[in-house]
Amino acid sequence: MIKAIFLDVDGTLISFKTHRVPASALEVLREAHARGVQLFIATGRAAADLADLEA
Incomplete structure (x- = not known):
């Protein structure tokens, strides 16, 4: 069972082309989180740069 997912931001979670997180x-x-999987952002960016990911 997966308990946690660690995600990089640039080029992994956020597309270099669109600068957005793909809807897919x-x-x-969201589905993973609803099943109890904890989601973590692992990045060198400053916390203030991640405001768009709050939702």
Whole structure:
């Protein structure tokens, strides 16, 4: 059973082309979270740069 997912931001969670999280990724992450999987952002960015990911 997966208990946690660690995600990088640039080029992994956020597309270099669109600078957004793809809708398909959001859907899967929401489903995982609803099943009790903890989601973590692992990045070198400052916390203030991640405001768009709060939702």
